[in-house]
Amino acid sequence: MFNEATSPVGVALERVVARWLLDLLDLPPSASVGFVTGATMANLTCLAAARQHLLARQGWDVNGKGLWGAPPLRLVAGAETHVTVKKALTLLGLGTDALELVPCNPQGALDPVGVPELDDRTIVLLQAGNVNSGACDPVAEVAGRARDAGAWVHVDGAFGLWAAASPNTRHLLNGHGAADSWVVDGHKWLNTPYDCGVAICRHPAALHEAMRTQAPYLKDGSIAAPKDMVPEFSRSARGVELWAALHSLGRAGVAELIDRCCGHARTLADGLRSLGFDVLNDVVLNQVVATAPNSEDRMADLAARVQASGEAWFGPTTWKGRPGVRFSIASWTTTKTDIERTLAAIEAAMADLR
Numbered sequence: 429m430f431n432e433a434t435s436p437v438g439v440a441l442e443r444v445v446a447r448w449l450l451d452l453l454d455l456p457p458s459a460s461v462g463f464v465t466g467a468t469m470a471n472l473t474c475l476a477a478a479r480q481h482l483l484a485r486q487g488w489d490v491n492g493k494g495l496w497g498a499p500p501l502r503l504v505a506g507a508e509t510h511v512t513v514k515k516a517l518t519l520l521g522l523g524t525d526a527l528e529l530v531p532c533n534p535q536g537a538l539d540p541v542g543v544p545e546l547d548d549r550t551i552v553l554l555q556a557g558n559v560n561s562g563a564c565d566p567v568a569e570v571a572g573r574a575r576d577a578g579a580w581v582h583v584d585g586a587f588g589l590w591a592a593a594s595p596n597t598r599h600l601l602n603g604h605g606a607a608d609s610w611v612v613d614g615h616k617w618l619n620t621p622y623d624c625g626v627a628i629c630r631h632p633a634a635l636h637e638a639m640r641t642q643a644p645y646l647k648d649g650s651i652a653a654p655k656d657m658v659p660e661f662s663r664s665a666r667g668v669e670l671w672a673a674l675h676s677l678g679r680a681g682v683a684e685l686i687d688r689c690c691g692h693a694r695t696l697a698d699g700l701r702s703l704g705f706d707v708l709n710d711v712v713l714n715q716v717v718a719t720a721p722n723s724e725d726r727m728a729d730l731a732a733r734v735q736a737s738g739e740a741w742f743g744p745t746t747w748k749g750r751p752g753v754r755f756s757i758a759s760w761t762t763t764k765t766d767i768e769r770t771l772a773a774i775e776a777a778m779a780d781l782r
């Protein structure tokens with residue numbers, strides 16, 4: 429889609445789904461909502477707004493001057509920050525050398541005690557939904573300090589932000605709404621086709637300043653033009669798929685999807701314990717990390733064997749220094765029978781490995 433003249437239905441549906449998303453995810457109703465290819469680009473979009481906003485306050489016009497000679501920004505992040513956030517930092521010219529990494533607790537959530545003094549040149553990088561454990565950083569606690577200091581808090585919630593859509597998991601997000609920008613994917617837990625991420629920003633003016641195009645034949649000032657909320661000038665109407673998914677599921681349907689996947693994760697964790705595995709995380713969301721004591725060095729083989737069997741797909745990981753396997757239950761098609769079949773395949777593969 430390009431603009432309201434060429435894609436009126438696409439633009440209208442994206443405005444509707446933007447309102448729905450902010451409501452469902454319990455985010456400020458006036459936030460900017462931009463539709464991008466995935467969480468990687470959503471991180472980039474939000475962090476471009478953060479860079480713009482913090483540098484403008486230092487009297488620096490990053491659109492005009494670039495980063496040549498710019499006042500340095502500080503980057504504070506949890507030690508478990510996702511690789512795509514780091515990639516966004518490199519693409520934005522902020523790099524990763526300046527990252528001040530804050531240690532995480534045993535569940536992989538940032539420990540607020542380790543957050544250094546914040547100031548008005550700092551971007552704080554938090555996440556909702558650790559890719560191994562599902563743990564969420566203490567957003568409200570950090571955001572309270574950040575607001576007093578004038579720092580910007582960004583939350584990567586590629587899959588984890590959907591926890592806000594269920595009354596049973598909402599509490600895990602630790603006051604996520606207090607941040608300045610958020611990222612969520614449609615193509616993970618909501619199961620839209622690939623090519624669907626969302627960049628959400630509390631400060632629409634900063635975001636639009638970072639994303640606006642300056643081609644002379646376009647009128648500036650149309651605050652909600654799709655091209656002024658994301659990097660792309662022309663793009664697919666990906667918000668329509670998000671609209672369709674939310675329209676068909678409804679509020680109750682999304683909550684049920686989240687609850688069902690979390691229930692499957694708990695069943696899987698119980699089954700793994702019965703097979704003699706150590707479950708290494710608190711299974712609070714849809715993620716399970718586990719390892720087989722005495723066979724920890726075979727976990728990559730286990731994953732490969734089960735993958736080859738075609739029964740289930742999960743991958744090897746390392747969690748707190750221990751090799752293990754990692755499960756993410758995020759498909760609407762997964763049933764209790766699939767969990768039983770996965771456990772049977774794991775049992776058979778372990779017998780073969782021994």
Ligand SMILES: *Cc1c(COP(=O)(O)O)cnc(C)c1O
Nearest residue numbers: 466467468510512584586587613
């Ligand atoms: C998957 C994921 C990403 C990257 O998302 P894409 O949609 O693949 O670009 C970023 N952060 C987290 C926490 C993720 O789980």
